[in-house]
Amino acid sequence: MRVLLLGANGFLGRFVADRLLADPAVHLTALGRGDDADVRFDLAGGSPGALTRFLDAVHPGVVVNCAGATRGGARDLTRHNTVAVATVCEALRRSGCGARLVQVGCASEYGPSQPGSSTAEDAVPRPGGPYGVSKLAATELVLGSGLDAVVLRVFSPVGPGTPAGSPLGRLAEAMRRAMQAGKGGLKLSGLGAQRDFV
Template identity: 85%
Template sequence: MRVLLLGSGGYIGRYVADHLLADPAVQLTELGRGDTADVRFDLSTGSPGALTRFLDAVHPGVVINCAGTTRGGARELTRHNTVAVATVCESLRRSGCGARLVQLGCSAEYGPSQPGSSTAEDAIPRPGGPYGVSKLAATELVLGSGLDAIVLRVFSPVGPGTPPGSPLGRLADTMRRAMQAGDHELRFPGLGAQRDFVDVRDVARAVHAASLSAAQGVVNIGTGRAVRMRDAAGVLARVAGFGGALHDVEGHPLRTVPHPSGPSGLHSAGHGRGEHGPETPAGAVGYAYPDGCGSWQQADVRTARDRLGWRTRIGLEESLADIWMEAACRI
């Protein structure tokens, strides 16, 4: 199977590339803006005609689009997340390769959801910020393109290589600097928010499964379990050996020992369709979590299980340990 991977230099794209390269049945070509790509091409500025000629020359059976950005203003987000996808769709329509498109979307397209609930693919999207809007517009372009296409709405990806600008990446870096400085008090915002954290290596497996399947439309990629940031932070502190006190921005102390609700120390509020809601209102610290999704997000992952045969394999504690290992290397 010949696969063209767009955005191979990004956080998720790197793991998708590694996973595909491990499959001897895959012939992989990487296209992106970085020097490591086989072919350099900027989707946000390149013409559909140029990409069409490349598609006709390479003739892939599958095109996987991991390209995009999470930072910048509305104009930059639109250019990299929406205009780029319009270029991909138009090029595939013009090309004679007939490739299947696997587009990476994100949970920010849904926006805030009711605490205790699980968000299914038929939920009405209400993105809470320009990033989610730009990604939702890309999804609508793909779904309306008439192509053989699937959109994977990835919830909160974590694991090795987690960007330092993401909440857990920033927390690990903050903890590293506190330990370097000998600080025993660490304050961090947004610890009341609850998110569905999915390991980036499991996401790469989902992308591979989607490329082989006949499924179309939108498919959620998550664990089906929302975890409080304060519980994730407590496990990260234990993994790191940080014995000090962690506080949220409102000054409420955070225990740095595992929560008694489970062997991993991660308290999950809600499973499957979200039968069990949170014990207290999430996000009570009054912090606006940066993804525009409010205090709670949890995926309904039944479609991924039923249509892709995909389930997560890597637990959050392992993901956090790998995040800390990378952060510790910078000490």
């Protein structure tokens, strides 16, 4: 099976790439902005036509989109999380490859939950900031595209390379600084939230 992975060098993309590369039945092509991508392409600035030509040449059966941004202002988040997905959807509509799109969404699309409650998969999304709004807009683009597509909303991923801007990344950095300073303890606040970690 031919798989095109978008955002293969990002936090989630690296893990997805490792898993796909371990499967001998998968022929993986990585598309991204970095030099170590198989093909360099900026989804936020590239044209759907150029991406369509690439899709027609590679002819993947599945496109997995792990690309995006977790930090920045509303404009950058919209460009990297929403406009980029619009480019992918339009290119897939134009292409003859017929690939299935797997869009990686996130818990921020739901927004904050009420204390003592949990967020179910069918909860009404109410994102609380520009990041969640940009990811929810991308989800809506994918689900309304008419493509063979699915959105996976990933909750609280953690592991090596956790982004510094995420809550767990900030915690890891605070712990590192405390250990370097020889502090025997670290005072934390807001520990009432319960999360499922992936």
